[in-house]
Amino acid sequence: MSETQQQVEELIQSRYKAGFYTDIESESVGAGLNEEIIAMISAKKDEPEWMLEWRLKAFHHWQTMTGPNWAKLNLPGIDFQKIHYYSAPKQKDRPKSLDDVDPKLLETFDKLGVPLHERARLAGVAVDAVFDSVSVGTTFQKELKEAGVIFCSFSEAVQEHPELVREYLGSVVPYRDNYFACLNSAVFSDGSFVYIPEGTKCPMELSTYFRINARDTGQFERTLIIAEPGAEVSYLEGCTAPMRDENQLHAAVVELVARKKAKIKYSTVQNWYPGDENGKGGIYNFVTKRGDCREDDSRISWTQVETGSAITWKYPSCILRGDRSAGEFYSVALTHNHQQADTGTKMIHLGKNTSSKIISKGISAGKSSNSYRGLVRVARKADGARNYTQCDSLLIGKTCGAHTFPYIESANPTAKIEHEATTSRIGEDQLFYCQSRGLDEEEAVALIVDGFCKEVFKELPMEFAVEAKALLEISLEGAVG
Amino acid sequence: MLNIKNLHVAVGGEEIIKGLDLEVGPGELHAIMGPNGSGKSTLGYALAGRDGYEVTDGSVEFDGRDLLELEVEQRAAAGLFLALQYPVEIPGVNNAYFLRAALNAQRKARGEEEVDSMAFLKTVREQLKALKMDEALLKRAVNEGFSGGEKKRNEIVQLAVLQPKLAILDETDSGLDIDALKLVAEGVNRLRDENRSFIVITHYQRLLEYLVPDRVHVLSDGRIAESGDRSLAQRLEREGYAFLDTAEA
Ligand SMILES: Nc1ncnc2c1ncn2[C@@H]1O[C@H](COP(=O)(O)OP(=O)(O)OP(=O)(O)O)[C@@H](O)[C@H]1O
Ligand SMILES: [Mg+2]
Numbered sequence: 001m002s003e004t005q006q007q008v009e010e011l012i013q014s015r016y017k018a019g020f021y022t023d024i025e026s027e028s029v030g031a032g033l034n035e036e037i038i039a040m041i042s043a044k045k046d047e048p049e050w051m052l053e054w055r056l057k058a059f060h061h062w063q064t065m066t067g068p069n070w071a072k073l074n075l076p077g078i079d080f081q082k083i084h085y086y087s088a089p090k091q092k093d094r095p096k097s098l099d100d101v102d103p104k105l106l107e108t109f110d111k112l113g114v115p116l117h118e119r120a121r122l123a124g125v126a127v128d129a130v131f132d133s134v135s136v137g138t139t140f141q142k143e144l145k146e147a148g149v150i151f152c153s154f155s156e157a158v159q160e161h162p163e164l165v166r167e168y169l170g171s172v173v174p175y176r177d178n179y180f181a182c183l184n185s186a187v188f189s190d191g192s193f194v195y196i197p198e199g200t201k202c203p204m205e206l207s208t209y210f211r212i213n214a215r216d217t218g219q220f221e222r223t224l225i226i227a228e229p230g231a232e233v234s235y236l237e238g239c240t241a242p243m244r245d246e247n248q249l250h251a252a253v254v255e256l257v258a259r260k261k262a263k264i265k266y267s268t269v270q271n272w273y274p275g276d277e278n279g280k281g282g283i284y285n286f287v288t289k290r291g292d293c294r295e296d297d298s299r300i301s302w303t304q305v306e307t308g309s310a311i312t313w314k315y316p317s318c319i320l321r322g323d324r325s326a327g328e329f330y331s332v333a334l335t336h337n338h339q340q341a342d343t344g345t346k347m348i349h350l351g352k353n354t355s356s357k358i359i360s361k362g363i364s365a366g367k368s369s370n371s372y373r374g375l376v377r378v379a380r381k382a383d384g385a386r387n388y389t390q391c392d393s394l395l396i397g398k399t400c401g402a403h404t405f406p407y408i409e410s411a412n413p414t415a416k417i418e419h420e421a422t423t424s425r426i427g428e429d430q431l432f433y434c435q436s437r438g439l440d441e442e443e444a445v446a447l448i449v450d451g452f453c454k455e456v457f458k459e460l461p462m463e464f465a466v467e468a469k470a471l472l473e474i475s476l477e478g479a480v481g
Numbered sequence: 482m483l484n485i486k487n488l489h490v491a492v493g494g495e496e497i498i499k500g501l502d503l504e505v506g507p508g509e510l511h512a513i514m515g516p517n518g519s520g521k522s523t524l525g526y527a528l529a530g531r532d533g534y535e536v537t538d539g540s541v542e543f544d545g546r547d548l549l550e551l552e553v554e555q556r557a558a559a560g561l562f563l564a565l566q567y568p569v570e571i572p573g574v575n576n577a578y579f580l581r582a583a584l585n586a587q588r589k590a591r592g593e594e595e596v597d598s599m600a601f602l603k604t605v606r607e608q609l610k611a612l613k614m615d616e617a618l619l620k621r622a623v624n625e626g627f628s629g630g631e632k633k634r635n636e637i638v639q640l641a642v643l644q645p646k647l648a649i650l651d652e653t654d655s656g657l658d659i660d661a662l663k664l665v666a667e668g669v670n671r672l673r674d675e676n677r678s679f680i681v682i683t684h685y686q687r688l689l690e691y692l693v694p695d696r697v698h699v700l701s702d703g704r705i706a707e708s709g710d711r712s713l714a715q716r717l718e719r720e721g722y723a724f725l726d727t728a729e730a
Binding site for chain 1: 530552573587622
């Protein structure tokens with residue numbers, strides 16, 4: 001191997017910058033899944049009886065289900081008895097404030113670029129940090145409380161706001177919904193809870209950062225966001241994991257409820273460890289995200305930038321129940337090496353004059369496979385429903401694949417559904433043009449990809465857009481040439 | 482400035498440039514004319530270092546360096562600029578952003594500081610104004626949806642901002658209306674000085690009335706078949722390339 005080739009190899013190897021492991025004492029429940037384990041998780045969290053009952057109902061139902069096999073994924077069998085369903089950094093008591101949090105944990109999040117100390121944090125973003133199965137701290141609690149906003153870990157919400165959790169948990173994604181959502185309902189550990197009271201515009205961006213650290217551990221978080229009538233919130237989610245040879249499972253559930261005229265904007269930058277260049281290791285990311293535009297004139301918008309995970313299986317959806325409610329889905333999914341992504345959205349039009357917009361940008365490099373799967377369903381009573389879908393795929397190199405599977409089901413003749421799809425390769429002419437103006441090949445690819453993703457990036461909050469762009473650049477290192 | 486000796490270039494395994502010699506001194510403007518398919522664009526691409534344009538023999542010295550040793554972007558940073566016959570569209574990439582990224586990449590490669598954004602914008606605006614281009618083009622994506630003439634003028638804006646030592650203009654005059662042709666020629670003339678050289682590929686003598694060339698060459702079948710002063714261009718305009726056949730026969 002020539003020296004420069006070696007350098008390129010090293011570059012690719014080092015491209016996953018979040019791949020470090022934090023050496024911290026943790027307590028976890030034994031591997032495997034049964035009623036005792038579930039009871040143990042529930043007990044560790046000091047949960048009320050109804051919560052445990054709900055978990056067990058889900059578990060019993062899950063035992064009757066079989067995993068999905070319809071997505072265009074090469075899905076290796078997962079041994080659910082080998083996974084640890086709970087792991088938490090050892091702490092004497094639940095930290096009351098950030099000052100009580102183990103410095104090693106704070107350091108981990110610092111290293112990841114998510115400093116938890118409020119003075120270090122960019123003004124205007126409150127963060128909840130989830131490390132393996134538990135939340136380690138939420139910032140800006142006081143300021144949010146003054147606005148009447150509840151932003152805390154899910155476990156805390158179960159303790160402090162049980163009436164809200166009980167009312168809304170599973171109301172958007174019932175535990176029976178699908179295999180992984182059902183599993184999550186049985187074993188979910190932590191996650192974030194957001195409640196925005198009537199007429200309140202959340203004074204700052206809210207964000208949760210998920211980190212898988214422990215070995216052989218699954219992460220099953222649950223997020224619930226409730227926007228009361230006229231409320232508005234923008235929520236961001238980021239995630240990473242150390243580099244490991246074994247695959248790790250991440251099966252999350254996110255439920256959003258938007259009431260009359262409420263607006264929820266949910267953005268994700270997903271950067272789970274994707275596995276190495278030979279396809280070894282990496283996170284299996286099976287996530288159920290759904291938003292319910294429950295009342296009239298509500299709006300839910302999903303924006304996602306997906307660069308990580310060995311396998312991604314994810315379809316953030318909107319149920320457009322209220323009249324004139326609107327759903328949006330903006331997605332950039334990048335796959336490289338042996339990554340597989342099957343992602344898209346579902347827009348279910350139930351109310352009158354509902355509208356949805358889908359902008360999906362898939363970028364595939366290496367030997368990866370990248371599929372868009374989208375469903376637009378218009379119910380019989382949904383007069384005047386409108387959908388616009390645009391799906392663009394960009395191929396880098398000749399060994400990757402891109403696929404588009406649009407499903408359209410309309411039971412109402414007044415529906416207007418538009419679908420546009422393109423597939424292109426990064427043009428040699430574009431690369432040459434950029435290079436002849438002085439950009440090197442990697443800069444040129446990054447620029448072309450950035451241009452390709454523009455429509456999605458502009459939906460992201462400012463700091464996230466910058467991060468997303470940098471992430472794509474890192475993920476594409478060594479993709480050409 | 483540029484010294485090409487016995488250059489052979491193959492494209493897709495087929496030899497297109499077949500032993501070409503050309504010397505361009507500092508501050509000189511050379512015109513290259515020649516029939517369609519004779520290899521003019523191929524020469525430009527080979528000098529810029531485009532993939533697939535394989536130099537099979539010969540040497541090219543540029544500003545005291547071996548040009549053929551350099552990567553495409555290194556040639557750009559060394560001061561070579563090629564205005565394309567068909568400028569490329571880059572969807573979603575802001576035109577001004579692209580230009581500044583290019584300029585900064587070149588400056589960085591030369592160990593210079595990044596440009597000051599305000600100064601950069603000022604220069605670009607002046608150039609646009611001189612070329613009577615709408616400022617809105619700066620905010621649009623690179624060449625996307627530009628008219629043919631706008632694309633060509635955009636190449637000249639890039640040329641003016643990047644300030645290369647040698648600019649190769651590949652049919653920048655084709656597709657321009659009469660007024661635009663004048664503007665482009667004036668743009669080029671403003672950039673001419675004793676150190677900056679030009680190779681202007683064109684089919685029309687009209688451009689050469691504005692850009693007075695030091696030398697005119699006729700490229701035919703991959704070689705320079707004829708060289709002369711500007712009167713050669715006038716003769717070609719009158720007689721076409723028929724004389725090449727008789728000369729060869
Ligand atoms: N990729 C390619 N594969 C095969 N032949 C090619 C390729 N590119 C160029 N050629 C051939 O090389 C020859 C020279 O092409 P070139 O574009 O350099 O001509 P030109 O002198 O610029 O012509 P014009 O005046 O029409 O612009 C042509 O016969 C062309 O078909
Ligand atoms: Mg040509």
